[in-house]
Amino acid sequence: MNKIPSVDLRDFLSDDPARKQKFVNEIGKAYEDIGFVALKGHFLDDALVKELYGEVKNFFDLPVETKQKYEIPGIGGQRGYVGFGKETAKGFKKADLKEFWHFGQYLAENSKYSDVYPDNVTVAEVPKFNEVGKKAYQMLEKTGKYVLRALALYLGLDEFYFDQYIAEGNSILRPIHYPPITQEPEDAVRAAAHGDINLITLLMGAQGRGLQVQNHDGEWIDAIAQPDELMINVGDMLSRHTNNKLKSTIHRVVNPDRELWGTSRYSIPFFMHPVSEMKLDALEGTYDENNPKLYPDTTAGEFLHERLVELGLIK
Numbered sequence: 001m002n003k004i005p006s007v008d009l010r011d012f013l014s015d016d017p018a019r020k021q022k023f024v025n026e027i028g029k030a031y032e033d034i035g036f037v038a039l040k041g042h043f044l045d046d047a048l049v050k051e052l053y054g055e056v057k058n059f060f061d062l063p064v065e066t067k068q069k070y071e072i073p074g075i076g077g078q079r080g081y082v083g084f085g086k087e088t089a090k091g092f093k094k095a096d097l098k099e100f101w102h103f104g105q106y107l108a109e110n111s112k113y114s115d116v117y118p119d120n121v122t123v124a125e126v127p128k129f130n131e132v133g134k135k136a137y138q139m140l141e142k143t144g145k146y147v148l149r150a151l152a153l154y155l156g157l158d159e160f161y162f163d164q165y166i167a168e169g170n171s172i173l174r175p176i177h178y179p180p181i182t183q184e185p186e187d188a189v190r191a192a193a194h195g196d197i198n199l200i201t202l203l204m205g206a207q208g209r210g211l212q213v214q215n216h217d218g219e220w221i222d223a224i225a226q227p228d229e230l231m232i233n234v235g236d237m238l239s240r241h242t243n244n245k246l247k248s249t250i251h252r253v254v255n256p257d258r259e260l261w262g263t264s265r266y267s268i269p270f271f272m273h274p275v276s277e278m279k280l281d282a283l284e285g286t287y288d289e290n291n292p293k294l295y296p297d298t299t300a301g302e303f304l305h306e307r308l309v310e311l312g313l314i315k
Helices: 009-013 017-033 046-060 064-068 129-154 236-241 300-310
Strands: 006-008 036-040 080-082 099-102 176-178 191-194 200-204 211-214 220-222 230-234 251-253 265-272
Touching: 006 009, 006 017, 009 017, 009 036, 009 129, 017 036, 017 129, 046 099, 046 129, 046 265, 129 200, 129 230, 129 265, 236 300
Parallel strands: 006 036
Antiparallel strands: 036 230, 080 099, 099 176, 176 265, 191 251, 200 230, 200 265, 211 220, 211 251
16 A cells, blocks of 8 residues: 545544444554554644644744753653653664653543643643643544544444543643754654554644655555644554554654755644553454464553653653
8 A cells, every 4th residue: 555545534423324334444444454544524623723833833932941841850751841852762772853742631630540640731931832732632532532433343342442441541642843954863863663652643744745654565655644634543552452453553754855954843643542451452353373462461551651661751
């Protein structure tokens, strides 16, 4: 496959069973074939997207010493600011050429996860940054819930199977700034080849060249979304849980052509995580004598911790 398939969530949300099943079939097949889709009909409107990009730029334009005030020690970068060159993809020695921010889950006061998840961090210098980030977080989480419902049906599960695990899940909204490249990168890239940790990732900002996906033939193909589309891919947790029936696809963000080195790039992925106690053991029916379990049993929390250590975010 050399092109990312496009699907429309409005098919799934319609009252027409045939349209709903069409969406289930299309997204399931795409995730088996390449692990990525471009999604129209999501819950982010144009005004919110424009406002979010404006606030993200306002934050990253702050002086480095101001941003560093929001770098919180001891939490593996799970909330607040993570400075340039702090994250290294699994298996790579060179750090990625990026800085980023993490918004986390918004919990009810009496939530049992209140003492488990770090608090969100408020930026005093950019008053609307946190408000707009929260709105975007909630609309992306809502979109992801319906995508997972479609995938549950594709897998032969109850439609609402994933709902119990993503309610108050440890999801992350990560605005990323890839600054202008000022000198020869020496093998470093904006984001080295990697698979995502989580269940699914919903990505804003895949317009234009940069994001590339490795298909099953080992070829790198450009993943370019239309302005009204999100790129949504399978993460390692969902891949493990389905015994690789739905594939977590390796992807990267390459450096631009030299004449564009002086430009910034912004992208905003939403990493949809379940609650930590969700078991990622291979689902019944995804393995047999001829197709054994590919991964040891684990939980989402254990797997996340292991990967954060590999990324250098937890020492």
